Amino acid sequence: MTTLANKPIKLVTVNTAPERAKRLIGRVVEDVKDKYTIIHAANVEKxxxxxxxxxxxxxxxxxxxxxxxxxxxxxxxxxxxDTIPGIKTFSLPHGLQVEKGPDAVVEYIEQHLPGLLEA
Known part of the structure; x- marks a missing residue:
């Protein structure tokens, strides 16, 4: 297993609301910048x-x-x-944004990020 903790991490999001994705990932990037360098390379809507x-x-x-x-x-x-063998993936629980709002999304990502990146 390779760890992503010590190098820049290139991230693609799949979100039908690209501006929201950019805003939320921007918050995560800022919050974890002392530990990880995350580059939000692209968002896919479909x-x-x-x-x-x-x-x-x-x-x-x-x-x-x-x-x-x-x-x-x-x-x-x-x-x-299938496209990128070994890519790390993370799926937010369905309905999290609607039910609990953007702060809950940011918190959920930040809680799970270390385990994901350092696995």
């Missing part, structure tokens, strides 16, 4: 655009947002792992 974006960006990490159902998130993750 499942069919995941593979071409990954082929172009070659990220280390892919996040699926909470608007995707568990099945959709699984499909996105499968595409990611």
């Amino acid at each position: 499942i069919e655009d995941v593979r071409p974006t990954l082929e172009k960006e070659h990220p280390d990490l892919l996040f699926t947002a909470s608007m995707w159902t568990a099945e959709q998130a699984e499909e996105i993750v499968a595409i990611a792992k």
Whole structure:
């Protein structure tokens, strides 16, 4: 297993609200900058655009947002792992943003990031 903790981490998000993705990931990047260097390389709004974006960006990490159902998130993750073997993926629980708001999303990502990146 390779750790991503000591190098810049290239992230692609899959979110139908790109401005919200940029804003929330921007908060995470700022909050964890003393420990990790995360570069938000791209956001993908449609499942069919995941593979071409990954082929172009070659990220280390892919996040699926909470608007995707568990099945959709699984499909996105499968595409990611097929496109970039070894990519680390993280899916936010369906409905988190709607039910608990953006602060809960940022907190959830930050709670799970160390385990994900240092695995």
